[in-house]
Amino acid sequence: MMITIETERLILRPQTITDFDVWYPMYADPQIFHVTNSPGFTPEEGWNRILRNIGHWSTFGFGIFSIFQKTDGIFLGETGLANFHRGIDAGFDNCAEASWVISRAAQSRGIAKEAAEAAHQWYVDSFAPSRTVCLIVKHHPASIHVAEYLGYRIYDEYLYKGAECFKLECLWEK
Template sequence: MLDTPRLILRPYEAEDLSSYLRMTGEPEVFRFLSGKPLTEKEAWSRLLMYVGHWSTFGYGFFAVFEKSTGDYLGETGLARFRRGIGSRFDELDEAGWVFSPRAHGRGIAYEAAQAAHEWYEQRWPRTTFCLIAADNASSFRMAEKLGYKRRDSVQVLDDVTLLEREPSRK
């Protein structure tokens, strides 16, 4: 579990499904990802993947909660998704962040992602990457604040830009 001034980050649990479903059911949340909200089956599968990732590798995506209210706000972390975009990137961990619109514009996503990156890098100081949809300006700003640099455009689901981050220490 990680604490920041406003947030609590912890690995997902199966009991998080109802909160996760509410967030992933908001059209704004997946606008830049799949373009449509997740079904219950898709949300459940993704949640189980996150739980399994923690169990297998000892790291993964954190569920993010507001400290003052206990409200679930979104997720951030790093994981080995093996998206098939080349052997170099399939062996690297991918950063990501998805937050409910009620967390937007408050610095919540950056606070959480920065904490997750610091925690990860203390344990695994290695290169990471992220994929961002071409028209997702706010995610580009956040990635750049986290130290990611643009590399290539790739075809995964739609056109996305690949950004890479070298660890601050090796």
């Protein structure tokens, strides 16, 4: 499935296995995941994660996009919506869950907002959901700010893999 979304500065497209070499360093960077108490991924965990993301597109028709800078093709991160099936509760797990991870070099430039907004617009136009959700670690104000920019509001708290998180939802008009 080769959907391509272009914004003023970015190109988003579904992840492919050829992204692994530029994608994995972001997921192996412990500074990216310091807020979740996660050390980052081993190569095997990263390989399994990107394979999951690729397979998600063929199963559900939506998923995680790789984000590239339009001017030079540099990889900046990932965003999209997916069915992560975390086992949180039926109200959460039965909705598409928003996600964004931006490489350290691309942070603080509005990339997450621009990319996530474009991915959400595509998803809403394509699937007309009534609700989407996301899970964000409580002490990650930058990510909470992106979620609020997109229209998400905190509705509950949840302990996920030892991290105190907020459950957020966005209600979409049909």
